[in-house]
Amino acid sequence: MPVGNTRARSGVQTLSNQVSAKMRRLNTVNMREKIEAVKFFNVTVEAVNPNIINVAVDGRYNSITIGHSKMLGQAxxxxxxxxxxxxxxxxxxxSAVMQHKLCWLRGKGVTVNCPGGHEGCTASLPVYAPLS
Ligand SMILES: [Zn+2]
Structure with missing residues (x-):
């Protein structure tokens, strides 16, 4: 059976989706446990309020510029x-958040309004939604 076979791709996609959902749940539980660990740490070191957690936040995009030089919207x-x-x-x-507009149907001549509008879509945002 060739690797590019539709059935083989579908099976890989199904398996990937199952692993992705389990990894997401595991990561969410892990981050909740870490939040509780920081709250416990705050109680033990005379913090003003154990529920206050200071954070440093960083974000990255897959483009060197946030704007596009020739089209409206983000690059x-x-x-x-x-x-x-x-x-x-x-x-x-x-906390970790990943947003993307990548869909396997884009660029194939099909008009799609993702996310969730068709089976197997991996986009988490519509193409015109801002990354924020
Ligand atoms: Zn899609």
Whole structure:
């Protein structure tokens, strides 16, 4: 069976989606545990309010410029943001967000209004939505 076979791709996509969902759940639970660990740390070191967690945030785009020189809108199709706590020496990552407009149907002559508008779409934002 050739690797490019539609059935083989569909099977790989299904498996990938299952792994992705499990990884997302695992990561969410892990970050919740880290938030509780930082709150516990705050209680033990005479913090003013144990629920206050200081964070450092950074974001990246898959383009060197946020704007496009010839078209309206953003040049980037992907963005990732990460929030890292600064209360403890561990610098736990407490939140991570990834947004993208990548869809396997784009550029194939099909008009799509993603996300979730068709089966197998991987875009998390519509093409005209801002990355924020
Ligand atoms: Zn799509």
């Amino acid at each position: 980037a199709l992907q963005a990732i943001g990460i929030a890292c706590e600064t209360n403890t020496k561990h610098k736990y990552i407490l």
